[in-house]
Amino acid sequence: MNALLKSATIVDSKSDFHNQVVDILIERGVITKISKRISNPNNYQEIKLDNLHVSQGWFDSSVSFGEPGYEERETLANGLKVAAISGFTSLALNPNTNPVLDSNADISYVLSKANANAVTLKPIGALTKSSEGTDLAELYDMSSAGAVAFYDYKKPIDNPNLLKIALLYASNFNGLVLSFPQENKIAGKGVMNEDINSTNLGLKGIPSLAEELQVARDLFLLEYTGGKLHIPTISSAKSVELIRAAKAKKLDITCSVAIHNICFTDDKLLDFNSNFKVMPPLRTENDRVALIEGLKDGTIDMVTSDHNPIDIEHKKVEFDHAAYGTIGLESALGALQQLFSTKKAVGFLTKGKERFGVKSYIISEGEIANLTLFNPDTKYNFSIPEIRSTSKNSCFLDSELKGKAYGIIANNKIEIR
Template identity: 65%
Template sequence: MNFLLKAATVIDPKSPFHNQTVDILIKNGTITDIDTTIKVSKDTEEVKLHNLHISQGWFDSSVCFGEPGYEERETILHGLQVAAKSGFTAIALHPNTFPIADNSASIGFLKSKAYNNAISLYPIGALTMQSTGIDLAELYDMQQAGAIAFGDYKKAIKNPNLLKIALLYAQNFNGLVLSYPQENDIAGKGIVNEEEQSTLLGLKGIPALAEELQISRDLFLLEYTGGALHIPTISTAKSVDLIREAKKKGLQVSCSTTVHNITLTDKELTTFDTCYKVQPPLRTQKDIDALLKGIADGTIDMITSDHRPMDIENKKVEFDNAKYGTIGLESSFGTLNELLGIDKTVEILTKGKSVFKIKEQTIDKGNIADLSLFNPEGSTTFTEKDILSTSKNSALIGKPIKGTSYGIIANNKIVLK
């Protein structure tokens, strides 16, 4: 298919057309011409949108759907449509399905479901068999089938020797190991941040120490073994400090935080809305300030929606009994743009590709068109009407957003809202 983007402002510091408003001609998935004005031909679809801006395609490093096993929460095909309309051209999909994606056949299934789609799906294989934390899964076989990393979603690795072996083994094929940062014995039966708010509400708390202790252990192991370690969804001030120091030492460590952990504090819990029951828990303003500083100085490599659809039966219950998780694909761009501004938002939404070894496509003639389309202007409030997902468990309903995503052009296809 051929597309002509009219009057598109380019946001891509690596592109010679950065901050310029140009026409962009795309033929058979490749950018063939960029100029001030290009005339549309009969075999070309013209794309003309209000205040159109484009950037390299966005990547979300932490996404869950449901299929196989929990299709009532979200199917793969519908989830990919949600991601594309939210501006993402690539996602990393977690293995927390039923059955757990812990072998090459399950990775192949996930890849096949996304075949010939506009958005690229990159599976994360389980680090351990059935994500039980006992025996390593078939890491190399899964990588050969298309897995880009290995981790047990929201499950900490209790046995330090298991993580040591994983880091050593994965070096044989340049594998990336994920380790969820929570020391479960310290966290105990806690469900929210352990602070003044948890005491006032009578909810059992998870101290920041639970995250920080696990990160400290994992960084010691990484220093011993070498290899590549990704620490997903950090949430405390001390965690930022620990990773900052590790990077200064030259350790190959990366990390992410979530959109909701940099915009919402545990003050939200006063409503007992189960959409605010998330892992890691919402922390304090002090933690948010430290996370934002870590984003600004590059300590935090990427921000994820940590999109986790959850059906109503698991959310419309007592707070103690509700499942963890919030959706976030639809609200990520607008929330980040409101908080960080457009240049930093685009940077942070594309930066994670290098960590997960996904090829970047600069906006220039001759390169593959892998583009996110958006309007960075216009302030509004995120409402349930903005939710595209099958599940509606969003922690960001009622929060301010700025701008809107139009969709994507990728894999020689276009998806628009």
């Protein structure tokens, strides 16, 4: 693949060309020249886009598709296409398929389906067999096949001894264990955050205590085992405090926050819109502000879209019975730029790679081209026509967003909307 990017503003603080408007020559997938003006004697494909900005490729640590088993929600082929035009050059794929990705063969299957794609797919294997929380899955075999972490998606590990054993066992091969932060006995049958809004709406609530107890437990287990733990999608102020204290102890802990949890509060549920029914639930303004502060000071290591396509039959139903989840790949940049500068937003979208075994490439001559192309200044209403995902369950529908990806250049391929 050969291409010439014209008049591109580089957003990469590690590059010598940061904040400069330049031409970028790419030959056979490698950046061979960066200069103010580059001629095109070999008649390579020229990419000229309005207000073109280029950064290191973006990464998402929590993406669900559907295939195998739930192709009506999303296929791997279309999901990877959506990720590419949303600006993501790599993603970690959750194992919540049917069957659950809990074996060497399952990991090999999704990798083969994603082979030769512009987007690099990093599969997460189930932590327990069939994600049932009873017996550990084949962690080492899945790691050998290419799994980058182990997680029962959105399912807490109720048995603390099982998580202890998982942390100890995975440490033998530097495996990363993920633990969903919820104590189910406290959460009960709640469907939203427990607070004044749940009372007013007459809906059962999930107190933030359910998350915080589990986070505290998991951190004690991590300190005991000396393992390697990632807590996905925290949502409460107290969770931020607990993880901040654990990092001060030098524990091997990282965590993420879903973009919708820093953009919205449980006020969004006042009209029973099931697109805002997510897990963990949207919480209070105090929690939202604490999460943003956690991102700013580095307590929270990365953001995720927590992209989870849900078909209309499971979303457009009575709120109590609606499935949890929202899509988020296509709105990620636009949502983040409602809260942060372009530099900070891009910084958050490029963090977390090392934790999940994804290599970073600086925008520099001689480096492999792993680039996201975007316009940070486009303002638009996020509506159904903007969505290429098969499922349309976005909590950002009808939101005014700022910034849109054009696509990516990665794995010696160009993928532009």
